Amino acid sequence: MNLKRSILFVGLLFATSTTAVFAQTGNIRKAKTAIGKFEELKGAGTAALGKTSLTEAQTAIDEAVVHDKTKDNPEAWTFYSIIYANIASLDNNAEAAAKAKDGIAKATELDTDKKFAENIKVASQTLGQFKFNQGVASWDKQDYKTAYTDFSDALTYLPGDTTLTFYSGLAAVQNKDYDNAIEKYKALIPVKEYSSHKTVMVDLPKLYLSKGDTTSAIAAAQEAVTAYPNDNDAVVQNIELNLITGNEAKIVSDIEAQLAKDASNKNLHYYLGLAHSAAGNDEKALAAYQKAIELDPNYMEANMNAAVVIMNGGREDLMKLNEDKTLKQADYDKKLGEIKTKIAVAVPYLQKAVDIDPKNVDALKSLKSYYDFINDEAKSAELQAKINALN
Known part of the structure; x- marks a missing residue:
């Protein structure tokens, strides 16, 4: 399965955020101006052309965060995190990513009145995009354990992102880490508008089965049917699980209800035969098998x-x-x-x-x-x- 790259939304840079006049120094202004130029080129899809501006911004902000007058300035640390998050993303630079992470933490600590919250969010989004891209690269190498870690790290900067949550779940599945896969899939259950919501709901029972939890598997399968009553995969899975676990009496009525909607489904007739056979209703079982054979x-x-x-x-x-x-x-x-x-x-x-x-x-x-x-x-x-x- 090929994962899509660069699908996360990264917000625009708010380079005009205000702060007290006494905190405005030359290096912060230089960094803001340079990163603004870089963002313009990145927004146009030509981030590589802005490398010189990004380097200028880096030089200026490195001086600002160690200068006595600005080392505790939340704006300085906010732009420090933005600049290094972009360096990490542009150069695939893990060291820059670590600095961006530290910068976000420092800026958040210092920004007690939340004046720079939007810009800190931009830094987090950019760093999240970097972590996402690392996850995709690990996935492509079939290093699913690392991919899961990368996607999960990205979620700390982009909390609630549905695609990241899904990809981290997929990576956990590939790594047979079913507990974490279940955790990620369950987080998506309330988000019915997510494009892969049905896939998540239908696959969740399988994850429970993979770890031997049939009770939770049946409950999840029923939940999938409730959410998607007309989806054949969800309905058939619910039938199969109940047959496996010996709930034949209950499932007969479910199969018959589904057959009322899809009478030409040979598999449903076959499942009905299995349910009747398990319940000792041989005549009904034979009739159901014969109907399946009539269809195929x-x-x-x-x-x-x-x-x-x-x-x-x-x-x-x-x-x-x-x-x-x-x-x-x-x-x-x-x-x-x-x-x-x-x-x-x-x-x-x-x-x-x-x-x-x-x-x-x-x-x-x-x-x-x-x-x-x-x-x-x-x-x-x-x-x-x-x-x-x-x-």
Whole structure:
């Protein structure tokens, strides 16, 4: 997955912020003028052409923050942070980024009346952009652990940025750091206007499952369905999770409700069959599997499960028949014939499964078991040879 670069908004520089007259010195004015020129060129998409102005600003502000008259001046430290944040961004300079970070902290400390809050915010945005770009570079190198750290660092300067939050979550997922991935994804749940909101909600249950928290996974899946009731991915995931965790009785009604909206969805019919099978409703399960096959005759799983339902029913009948010691031989033979006829219904489904996937050992063994049951030695041997060839 390729991450988009330079997508964060960085505010304009407020170079006209006011301060007391006695604090205005030559170096601060020089720095303000030079960084203003650089910002103009950066705004025009030609930041590299402003490198000379940025260097002039750096020289002036370095002197201002150590001069006795301005070393505790919040404006000086504000422009110090802006200048070094831009140097970091332009030159990919980690040392400059560290200075920008220190400058932001110092400016914030000194700016007790918040006169320079907007400019401090600009510095933070610029430094956040630098951290973001570092994160993208780490992602491109598949160094997801570092990418997560970079994106998370960027969030300290751009709190609440949805794209950064999402990217940091993605990096955590790639690093199998599911706790941090969940934390970042959960932070996006309230932001429904975010473009990837649905992706976040549908993927969150998977993250819970990855760490073995099925209770939270089911809760998150239900939340996704509530938020996106007409989204097939969200609905199907909720169905699958409830089937996995044994909530068949509850999920049957959910599947039927979804089928009312999407009756041609073969997977939903298949899931309905699974739910009925798990609940012991074999007739309803078979009907659901057959509907899925009607929609897609090559639906391997539906063919196999339809056959299993039929054969299991016949096996249960056979067990009951063998347990009944009161039957005369003629009655026994008659009932046995009825069972064979019942089980024979499964053969077309099993044969179809074998035709779809000739190397499917389960399908071959199931078909062989039928021919063993009816004592067709030739067919049984033929199927056994195919099974042996696959081993």
